[in-house]
Structure formats: structure tokens, C-alpha cells
Amino acid sequence: MSGVNFDQVTKRFGESTAVDRLSLEVKDREFMVLLGPSGCGKTTALRMIAGLDTVTSGTLSIGGTVVNDLAASDRDIAMVFQSYALYPHMTVRRNIESPLRANKRVRVDAGEVARRVAEATEILGLGPYLDRKPGALSGGQRQRVALARAIVRRPEVFLMDEPLSNLDAKLRTQTRLELVELWRRLATTFIYVTHDQVEAMTMGSRIAVMSEGRLQQVGEPQAVYERPANLFVAAFIGSPPMNLLAGTLQGANAVHTVAGTVAVAHPIGMAGGAAVTVGIRPEDVRIATIHDVQTAGVTSTVTATVLNVELLGHERHVIAVVGDARWVIRQTDGDPVVDVGQAVTLVVDPSAVHVFDSSTTERLN
Amino acid sequence: MAVVARSRRTKEALLAYGLLLPVVAVGAVFAYYPLVRIVQYALFQKYSNSDQQDFVGVRGIWEVLSSHAFLDGVWITVKFMLYTVPAGLVLGVLLATVANRRLRGIKIFQTVFSSTIASSVAVSSVVFLTLVNKQAGFFRNVGWLDLDTPAGAMRGVALSSIWQNIGLTFIIVLAGLQAIPDEINEAATLDGYRPIRRFFKVSMPLISPTLLFLAVILVVSALQAYAQIEILTRGGPQQSTETLLFKITQLQGKTDLQTGASMALGLFVLTVLVSAGQYLLLSRRVHYAD
Numbered sequence: 001m002s003g004v005n006f007d008q009v010t011k012r013f014g015e016s017t018a019v020d021r022l023s024l025e026v027k028d029r030e031f032m033v034l035l036g037p038s039g040c041g042k043t044t045a046l047r048m049i050a051g052l053d054t055v056t057s058g059t060l061s062i063g064g065t066v067v068n069d070l071a072a073s074d075r076d077i078a079m080v081f082q083s084y085a086l087y088p089h090m091t092v093r094r095n096i097e098s099p100l101r102a103n104k105r106v107r108v109d110a111g112e113v114a115r116r117v118a119e120a121t122e123i124l125g126l127g128p129y130l131d132r133k134p135g136a137l138s139g140g141q142r143q144r145v146a147l148a149r150a151i152v153r154r155p156e157v158f159l160m161d162e163p164l165s166n167l168d169a170k171l172r173t174q175t176r177l178e179l180v181e182l183w184r185r186l187a188t189t190f191i192y193v194t195h196d197q198v199e200a201m202t203m204g205s206r207i208a209v210m211s212e213g214r215l216q217q218v219g220e221p222q223a224v225y226e227r228p229a230n231l232f233v234a235a236f237i238g239s240p241p242m243n244l245l246a247g248t249l250q251g252a253n254a255v256h257t258v259a260g261t262v263a264v265a266h267p268i269g270m271a272g273g274a275a276v277t278v279g280i281r282p283e284d285v286r287i288a289t290i291h292d293v294q295t296a297g298v299t300s301t302v303t304a305t306v307l308n309v310e311l312l313g314h315e316r317h318v319i320a321v322v323g324d325a326r327w328v329i330r331q332t333d334g335d336p337v338v339d340v341g342q343a344v345t346l347v348v349d350p351s352a353v354h355v356f357d358s359s360t361t362e363r364l365n
Numbered sequence: 366m367a368v369v370a371r372s373r374r375t376k377e378a379l380l381a382y383g384l385l386l387p388v389v390a391v392g393a394v395f396a397y398y399p400l401v402r403i404v405q406y407a408l409f410q411k412y413s414n415s416d417q418q419d420f421v422g423v424r425g426i427w428e429v430l431s432s433h434a435f436l437d438g439v440w441i442t443v444k445f446m447l448y449t450v451p452a453g454l455v456l457g458v459l460l461a462t463v464a465n466r467r468l469r470g471i472k473i474f475q476t477v478f479s480s481t482i483a484s485s486v487a488v489s490s491v492v493f494l495t496l497v498n499k500q501a502g503f504f505r506n507v508g509w510l511d512l513d514t515p516a517g518a519m520r521g522v523a524l525s526s527i528w529q530n531i532g533l534t535f536i537i538v539l540a541g542l543q544a545i546p547d548e549i550n551e552a553a554t555l556d557g558y559r560p561i562r563r564f565f566k567v568s569m570p571l572i573s574p575t576l577l578f579l580a581v582i583l584v585v586s587a588l589q590a591y592a593q594i595e596i597l598t599r600g601g602p603q604q605s606t607e608t609l610l611f612k613i614t615q616l617q618g619k620t621d622l623q624t625g626a627s628m629a630l631g632l633f634v635l636t637v638l639v640s641a642g643q644y645l646l647l648s649r650r651v652h653y654a655d
Contacts, residue, residue, distance in 0.1 A: 085546065087571075
């Protein structure tokens, strides 16, 4: 058992609260991603697990043991830093060995050290670089050395603080895959901090979205994407982000906006006239064709003006002004081609509409 | 095309020489010209009652450099160096390590530790002299600092020099320590390094270029120590604190010029040798960041 449990954990730095009453259970052998914009408290949460920051209040436990007052070096964790934090004066081999040799009181015998280094080196393909210094390695290789240094400890929990942010786009995609493979191979708990929602979606078994020190939503990536719990999560997850538009509730199944009426398939349990915000993913909205106009029964439409069309090769993004908002419509080859400045009618799939309370920002349907 | 390229190269060369000019000019006036004159003085023996001078040549210089007076000066200078450099370095590193933490009010300590850099050797020597004054000094009862005994005088001169240099050492080591990224120290903590081992295995190798620089600076400043000796002991008692430079400054009479100039040349060669040796010896153990 080596999950990590936050129970009402708060961290304050002087007057400011970095993490506010965080309650989150990271299960054993889970790949948990802490996701949020900079300053949301995700890194502070990770540093508290590592023991680099102390817990102001609440209870933090690793594998069922409360670690609030346990020294960083006595916790069974390993951490990969954003800058990798390799020792520049040591060879790659010395760097990787370092957790096994650092503490004289917990001596690991030489044969065991060599065996573990060989194993980590083999997993990460670092064999040819063992006698080099970190300065002679590329960014991707340095990142692997940092991972190897974490692996040799055989920790119960791996902590990673934006480990891919210093790599170029191509290497990042490749390393993403390798990290997930590593997690499967090691079968231990990974806690991974990132501000990149693509990393979170592609790697995490579950995602914990944070904002301003507070946990917004926890769940499997697909579930968070499909049913964001509030406006923050709705806007943060997804690329391009979810289209939003303010309006008022008309009955239980329709929202009136300045650009038209949006039908909602799932009834909303709130009084008519309430101020709400509708959200539609770019792939759930399309530009109406003549066929739509001729078909009776299409009631969920809004009017818009095309601002720009972005060509991405495999798809097009139509940027359109809807009321006072900007929407993105994701199009593929067969969809109607529009021109900049053209007035269009947008058709919204009622079953894909998200409705949020404008004042509390919470999800309503 | 070739003409254009050549005229551009000429222009760049002219600019380079122009930029070098101030350094060369200052060097010429204060270093190269005096060096030439010293060689000249060392080669000729003058006499007090006539304008005549004899060419004594390299043999004359060698006679001075193999004399007891010169060798005593070298020995006292080396002793002074051994008293001041290691102790000064260790103390500076110790203070900087202690002061390199984020605590409320740490700036006060950092200012205090670095304050000696703001006072001149002369001023701090006078202050030190007051401290060891036999009647009223704070250290009047501290026997091992008695400037009237040869050993006490050497210790006193060395201690005041260490104190004088500590500000510089402290500031430079502190800057070196603060240049180490926090994440490296945190990684070391997570790896299990306890503070003392972490210092020797991680911090010290990372500031080794700084330490080498300081060691060279401190050695050169020890070889050139003069003001504190002039003020505290005037070379005494029984010439026990007559370092080479102090001896040279005493040899200014017309007839002494050849001896003084020869000793100055000896000191120059000694300084070059010690600095170069130190650099070669220590640089093998220095890790420059990539």
C-alpha cells in the first residue's frame, strides 16, 4: 500500500494560501496528474509530499503513515525536477548512484548499486553516456538521467514536477509515451504535475484539476472532459477550449442567448430566468447547410459571423463571433467552406450542451 | 569584394587596438615601465659619494637572492601566507555557509560579516593595534597576541590580515553558494545527503572555481602584505615580521637600490611561480559548470 492521501491539507506562505483545504486520495499504483495554471498550488502540493514544503494544517499520509513531520530524506519517494537538478560535477553514473550512496547510515552494497544502476540504465538507454558529465548531454538525455536517478531508489511514490517542459515539442510527445510505459513497467504510484492539459489527458489514470489553491475536480480524463464540474474546468480542459456563452434559462430544456436559443437535452433543475452559461465543445457545433434550413425541427441554432479560418491540414478551425464571445468550430473535409466576414447559422447538438450556473460557476445538467 | 573584406578587417583591427589602448597605457605606466627600471636598478651598483655606477649583472642579482636577508624574507613571507590563507578561506566559507539561508534578519548578519571590505588595511590595522594595546586594549591580557614577542607579533599581524580579508572571502563565497540552484540542494536532500556531507559532496565542488579564485587572490595579497606590518610591528621584534615586501621598502637609499631591486625581482618571480603552481595543482580538482 503506497497511495498518498491529502486530508484537508492547507499550505500558507505568510499571508497567501498556496493550497487550500485539499482533500485528495491518490491510489496505489495510480498515475495521478495534478493539472492547473501556474500558481494554482499543484507544485506546492507535490513539494509537500516530497517534504520540501511543510504542511500548515491538515494531514498528509503516504502509504497510510502520516508524514507531516517526517524529514524529506526519510520518505520513500523520488522526485524528478523541472530543471532535472543533476549534479553538474558528477558523471552520469555518479548522478544515478547518488541516492544509494548519499546516506552513509543506509549503505547499499556495491554489487547491489551496480545491479540497480545497470537496470535503470538499460531501461532508459543511458549505457553509452555513463562516464559523461551532464553538461555533455542533450536535454532529453539529461531528463533520462533524472529518471534513472529516481528509479534506482525503487521508491513507493514517484513525484514529477513538469518534467517535459524543457523538451522540444517532438521529444515531448515521444517522452510522454515512454513515461506511461515506465509507469506500467514499474507498477508504482506516479504523481505528475503539469499545466499542459494534453499531457494530463494522455498520461493520467486520473486528473486532479486545481485552481487558486483549490481542487476543482478529480476523475478519469475522459470523464473530466465529458462532464466538467464547473466553468473553470470546462474552459481549462480541451484544445481548442470549450465555447461559452451567457444566457438565461427558459424552462428546463432551453437557454435563451443574444445569438439565439440553445436547446438542452438533459433537463436543468433550476427556475426559469436564472442566469446561466452554456458551453459547447468545438466538435459539437457545426455550420448550418441549406439542408438544415429545409429540415423542420432544427430549433437549437445561434447566429454568428466568421472572423477567421485556421487550416491545420487534417481539420479546420472556424473562429466566429457569437454574441460577445468567440467560438471555435472544428471542421473536417466534408463540412461547408465559409469565408471571413460571412454571417452563418450554427447548429448545436442538444445532447452535448453543458450548462453552468453563472454566479456559482457550478455545473447544472 | 576582396578589397571590401580587407578594409573591413582593418577597421575591426583598429577598433580592437583602440579598445586595448587604455589597458596597455595604464599597464605601461604602472607595470611595464617600473619593471624595466627595476631590472635596470638591479643590474647596476651605485655609490653614495659619486655618480659612478658599476655593472654587476646577473651575478649581482644572484648574490642578493642567495643572501640570508632575502631567504629570511622569503621564509617569513611563506609563514605569513600559511598563517593567513588557509584560515581565512575556511573562516570565510564557514561564515558564508552559516549565513546562506532564508531567515528573517539574515541580511544584518550578511552585512556585518562583509563589513571589513569597506575599511582599508590601514584603518583596520590601527583598530587592531588599539585592540591589542597593552594598557587599554580589549585583548591586553591575551598572551599569544603580544606584539612584543616574535611569535606573538606574527600571530597578531596574521590575525589582523585574516580579519581584514574575511569580508571579501565571505561575500565571494556567499555569492558562489547562492548561485547554486535551489533544486540541486533539494535533490541532494531527497537523495539523502545530510547537511555536512551535502556540503562536501555537492556544494563545495560546485563552488570550487570560486574557491580557486579566492585562494589565488589571498596568496597574492599575502605575498604583498605591507601596511599591516608597517603599522603593527614595523617588521619587528628582531625582524620577525619582516616579510619580503616590507624588507624591499626599507631598501630605498641610493646604495641600497641594487639590493632592493633584486629582491623585488625575486618577489615577482616567486609570485608568478606560486600562482601558476597553485593554479595547475588546484585546477585539476575544480569543476567548472558547463
